[in-house]
Amino acid sequence: MLTELDRPAQIARVLPANPVVAIVGATGAVGVELLNCLEGRNFPVKALKLLASARSAGKTLPFRGQDVVIEELTEASFAGVDVALFSAGSGISKKFAPIAVRAGAIVVDNSSAFRMEANVPLIVPEANEAALSAHQGVIANPNCVAAIATTALAPLHRAHPIRRLSLVTYQAASGAGAAAMEELRLATEAALKGETYPHKVLPHPYAFNFFSHNADMDPETGYNGEESKVVAETRRILSLPELPVGITCIRVPILRAHGMAISVEFDRVVSPEEARALLGAAPGVKVVDDRARNYFPMPVDASGGEDVLVGRLRPDTADPSGKTLAMFVVGDQLLKGAAQNAVQIAERLLPQ
Amino acid sequence: MLTELDRPAQIARVLPANPVVAIVGATGAVGVELLNCLEGRNFPVKALKLLASARSAGKTLPFRGQDVVIEELTEASFAGVDVALFSAGSGISKKFAPIAVRAGAIVVDNSSAFRMEANVPLIVPEANEAALSAHQGVIANPNCVAAIATTALAPLHRAHPIRRLSLVTYQAASGAGAAAMEELRLATEAALKGETYPHKVLPHPYAFNFFSHNADMDPETGYNGEESKVVAETRRILSLPELPVGITCIRVPILRAHGMAISVEFDRVVSPEEARALLGAAPGVKVVDDRARNYFPMPVDASGGEDVLVGRLRPDTADPSGKTLAMFVVGDQLLKGAAQNAVQIAERLLPQ
Numbered sequence: 187m188l189t190e191l192d193r194p195a196q197i198a199r200v201l202p203a204n205p206v207v208a209i210v211g212a213t214g215a216v217g218v219e220l221l222n223c224l225e226g227r228n229f230p231v232k233a234l235k236l237l238a239s240a241r242s243a244g245k246t247l248p249f250r251g252q253d254v255v256i257e258e259l260t261e262a263s264f265a266g267v268d269v270a271l272f273s274a275g276s277g278i279s280k281k282f283a284p285i286a287v288r289a290g291a292i293v294v295d296n297s298s299a300f301r302m303e304a305n306v307p308l309i310v311p312e313a314n315e316a317a318l319s320a321h322q323g324v325i326a327n328p329n330c331v332a333a334i335a336t337t338a339l340a341p342l343h344r345a346h347p348i349r350r351l352s353l354v355t356y357q358a359a360s361g362a363g364a365a366a367m368e369e370l371r372l373a374t375e376a377a378l379k380g381e382t383y384p385h386k387v388l389p390h391p392y393a394f395n396f397f398s399h400n401a402d403m404d405p406e407t408g409y410n411g412e413e414s415k416v417v418a419e420t421r422r423i424l425s426l427p428e429l430p431v432g433i434t435c436i437r438v439p440i441l442r443a444h445g446m447a448i449s450v451e452f453d454r455v456v457s458p459e460e461a462r463a464l465l466g467a468a469p470g471v472k473v474v475d476d477r478a479r480n481y482f483p484m485p486v487d488a489s490g491g492e493d494v495l496v497g498r499l500r501p502d503t504a505d506p507s508g509k510t511l512a513m514f515v516v517g518d519q520l521l522k523g524a525a526q527n528a529v530q531i532a533e534r535l536l537p538q
Numbered sequence: 539m540l541t542e543l544d545r546p547a548q549i550a551r552v553l554p555a556n557p558v559v560a561i562v563g564a565t566g567a568v569g570v571e572l573l574n575c576l577e578g579r580n581f582p583v584k585a586l587k588l589l590a591s592a593r594s595a596g597k598t599l600p601f602r603g604q605d606v607v608i609e610e611l612t613e614a615s616f617a618g619v620d621v622a623l624f625s626a627g628s629g630i631s632k633k634f635a636p637i638a639v640r641a642g643a644i645v646v647d648n649s650s651a652f653r654m655e656a657n658v659p660l661i662v663p664e665a666n667e668a669a670l671s672a673h674q675g676v677i678a679n680p681n682c683v684a685a686i687a688t689t690a691l692a693p694l695h696r697a698h699p700i701r702r703l704s705l706v707t708y709q710a711a712s713g714a715g716a717a718a719m720e721e722l723r724l725a726t727e728a729a730l731k732g733e734t735y736p737h738k739v740l741p742h743p744y745a746f747n748f749f750s751h752n753a754d755m756d757p758e759t760g761y762n763g764e765e766s767k768v769v770a771e772t773r774r775i776l777s778l779p780e781l782p783v784g785i786t787c788i789r790v791p792i793l794r795a796h797g798m799a800i801s802v803e804f805d806r807v808v809s810p811e812e813a814r815a816l817l818g819a820a821p822g823v824k825v826v827d828d829r830a831r832n833y834f835p836m837p838v839d840a841s842g843g844e845d846v847l848v849g850r851l852r853p854d855t856a857d858p859s860g861k862t863l864a865m866f867v868v869g870d871q872l873l874k875g876a877a878q879n880a881v882q883i884a885e886r887l888l889p890q
């Protein structure tokens with residue numbers, strides 16, 4: 187990410203106890219949640235810089251009872267910044283993350299720009315916190331599906347090695363940003379009135395409709411960019427570079443929580459009871475698996491919450507060996523899928 | 539279904555060229571589509587009897603430009619009826635289908651009452667039409683997911699035997715009836731106004747939410763009744779009684795089209811190109827698989843249409859052998875998933 191020549195004499199490895207925090211992309215759907223997470227999780231903040239495009243400069247966002255003025259992101263923005271949380275797309279990250287590191291900041295990047303770079307750890311604290319210590323100024327925050335899935339899979343994988351994985355997703359509008367959330371609301375409102383809404387943000391009608399994920403499709407493989415990212419990142423987070431992973435990513439008309447039907451094959455039979463016990467003791471996971479009441483993970487329960495909800499734990503009947511477990515997982519796309527995971531990473535850079 | 543003593547001397551085996559048709563449950567979501575299908579497919583109808591509960595008796599429904607008065611369903615309703623299309627729930631079917639057969643009618647039953655009975659063929663014409671000839675007065679119309687899935691799977695299975703199957707569904711409100719469709723509309727309308735809607739038809743909030751299918755859950759197996767039906771019926775329709783089938787059924791906020799991510803393992807490598815060719819030549823299937831335009835099956839395209847849409851054809855990367863194909867399938871739940879399939883069965887009972 188940084189060439190040898192670019193690299194500053196001293197890369198910041200840990201944060202001071204009371205760091206200066208910058209948020210790049212403060213006005214986006216994830217940016218707003220970064221503010222909420224810093225506040226809600228009592229992250230120590232000496233000073234907060236909100237950075238965005240010139241269009242948003244001068245507006246304010248509230249933080250801990252004060253209005254913070256948004257500044258335009260420039261090459262000079264990172265002087266004195268200890269940690270910069272980036273959520274403004276890959277282009278901005280590629281340009282400004284090296285600048286922030288050279289200015290002495292540690293970058294936690296929510297884009298896909300650096301996620302597969304060897305010297306950039308890709309971190310889900312519940313899954314692979316140990317990998318964090320190798321960072322060289324930039325830490326990558328995973329794709330939302332990979333973050334939510336690995337939070338649920340890591341506690342199982344630690345107990346019994348995973349041999350194969352299948353993911354079929356139910357993905358919310360928020361993954362495509364605040365504008366996509368608004369498009370879902372407006373399109374649905376129009377549909378209920380019998381009107382059609384000219385979609386602009388997403389490539390297909392969204393009201394009462396679902397569709398294959400809008401990321402670019404590889405015409406050779408038949409897999410889209412979202413699916414490729416989830417496969418590569420899940421393998422990396424779980425340290426299973428050869429793991430066979432099947433995946434189908436579908437956008438459903440949901441505002442901000444992602445769901446996924448997961449089938450996971452272990453090297454031995456793992457009972458639902460054992461999986462429930464492992465997950466029940468795992469950080470960041472809440473088991474919601476009430477067969478008697480037919481109550482399982484749902485977006486209405488996951489939205490706005492920090493935990494990844496896991497339920498429908500049962501043997502996958504496609505595998506008569508009993509070694510494959512099926513489950514249904516739902517997590518808030520903007521929180522565990524993005525902002526919360528980034529703030530959790532930053533927390534682990536504070537003096538312990 | 540009928541005991542030896544119950545059995546009439548002569549069970550009708552085929553229909554006259556211009557039969558008297560009865561619809562049982564004419565006012566339901568499927569009942570209305572049965573009328574549309576009879577009309578749209580030019581099914582020959584000498585006379586039409588619309589049967590429903592006493593509550594609906596006296597109301598009218600339009601058919602071929604005339605208003606047909608709905609009659610109360612009684613034991614005497616089937617005199618002179620050649621074919622009775624039942625769509626009023628299992629209880630009504632169990633009670634009245636034997637009465638209709640004794641009165642000389644052939645019954646095509648949309649409920650789950652008789653689907654697994656040995657002397658009742660379970661038919662998807664595109665998949666197992668040959669099994670129809672063994673009927674003894676009652677023919678079962680499959681569960682909506684099984685009907686849509688087998689329409690897409692049968693042409694592949696005929697060419698290359700299926701060894702294993704996984705289904706993850708995106709199921710519409712219509713599977714729970716017209717009241718559930720209305721609940722989805724009303725709940726969504728309320729949510730957009732910031733209000734909550736007290737759900738009555740489905741057990742969970744439906745606005746911008748998805749949830750594990752509402753059918754009763756088997757507390758032992760962790761599979762719900764919908765999932766068990768789809769597995770049993772899919773095996774029966776494909777004549778693969780031992781097929782390993784994995785399944786997760788999820789209700790999504792969609793009005794009337796079901797989607798499903800299917801993984802299907804064959805006894806050999808089957809390329810997406812070959813699958814596309816087989817499906818392209820198959821009746822009742824439309825291949826919608828445009829990687830360049832990122833255009834694949836969607837509810838907005840499947841709703842109101844007769845074809846099952848199939849796309850996202852690619853090797854399932856969870857199986858490095860290449861023998862497993864992944865695909866995404868969407869079909870109209872009320873048409874191929876119910877009314878249309880029933881009328882297609884009746885068509886095959888007409889003199890050829």
